[in-house]
Amino acid sequence: MMVEGCGLGLRDDFIDEIPSYAKRIDFLEVVPENMMHLNRKEAKRFERICEAFPVVAHGLSLSLGDVGSLDLIHLGRLKKFLERYGIEHYSEHLSFTSLDGVQSYELLPLPMTETMADAVTEKIARIEEILERPLIIENPTYYTVLESTMDETAFIGAILERSGAKLLLDINNVFVNGFNHRFDAKAFIDAIDLERVAYCHIAGHLEYRDDLFIDTHGMPVKEEVWDLMAYVMAKKRLPVMLERDNNVPPLETLMKEFERMREIHHAA
Numbered sequence: 646m647m648v649e650g651c652g653l654g655l656r657d658d659f660i661d662e663i664p665s666y667a668k669r670i671d672f673l674e675v676v677p678e679n680m681m682h683l684n685r686k687e688a689k690r691f692e693r694i695c696e697a698f699p700v701v702a703h704g705l706s707l708s709l710g711d712v713g714s715l716d717l718i719h720l721g722r723l724k725k726f727l728e729r730y731g732i733e734h735y736s737e738h739l740s741f742t743s744l745d746g747v748q749s750y751e752l753l754p755l756p757m758t759e760t761m762a763d764a765v766t767e768k769i770a771r772i773e774e775i776l777e778r779p780l781i782i783e784n785p786t787y788y789t790v791l792e793s794t795m796d797e798t799a800f801i802g803a804i805l806e807r808s809g810a811k812l813l814l815d816i817n818n819v820f821v822n823g824f825n826h827r828f829d830a831k832a833f834i835d836a837i838d839l840e841r842v843a844y845c846h847i848a849g850h851l852e853y854r855d856d857l858f859i860d861t862h863g864m865p866v867k868e869e870v871w872d873l874m875a876y877v878m879a880k881k882r883l884p885v886m887l888e889r890d891n892n893v894p895p896l897e898t899l900m901k902e903f904e905r906m907r908e909i910h911h912a913a
């Protein structure tokens with residue numbers, strides 16, 4: 646079963662405190678790249694966390710868009726990690742981080758074309774076969790648009806339909822892309838089949854310039870993004886998770902934002 650309710654991205658900054666929050670947080674999301682090389686003590690600690698919370702994994706470096714190569718070493722480690730801790734759900738970004746196997750660790754955009762949709766669909770099938778679990782894909786932010794023949798919702802829709810994968814709908818990414826590329830975020834949401842969404846992300850971004858916002862995950866969620874979350878939840882009440890990666894405040898402070906997220910989720 647997919648996770649339910651309201652989740653939080655697990656970060657090193659508060660990993661020791663998190664067990665006492667098991668009643669307030671419905672699920673946790675972890676980045677496997679940060680958890681694959683734990684020492685014995687850290688592994689024990691993470692095992693206990695996995696017993697106390699439903700945990701989902703959110704990958705950073707599989708590079709779905711690098712359709713010409715498949716990192717079997719990484720996939721092997723990933724599979725071991727997911728199996729060891731009993732993690733069923735795993736997501737990756739609909740972007741590329743490597744090209745021809747050379748890793749950049751940046752989430753770069755894909756050309757949105759039929760050919761790319763087919764190639765990504767094929768890569769998803771190979772990944773699912775190796776990991777023996779379905780893949781969830783996330784809509785990323787992008788700051789440049791490569792030559793494309795489809796709009797983003799059609800591109801995402803085509804991949805979801807052809808692969809059967811579910812979507813991790815990042816609401817902040819929709820907002821940031823809408824601002825930077827001048828489209829209506831609500832119209833974008835309307836064009837997404839919410840039945841195919843596994844869960845949502847919510848995060849803060851930086852208003853870098855009056856024509857450019859950057860998805861930093863380094864500050865509180867903006868009012869407009871809470872509004873967009875309420876818009877999504879009014880259409881379908883989906884599980885949602887708060888992502889904070891930079892400038893991580895004390896957990897009790899972060900929990901104030903978390904409680905706001907829960908209020909919006911419950912109101913829906």
Ligand SMILES: [Fe+2]
Pocket residue numbers: 783815846888
């Ligand atoms: Fe996200």
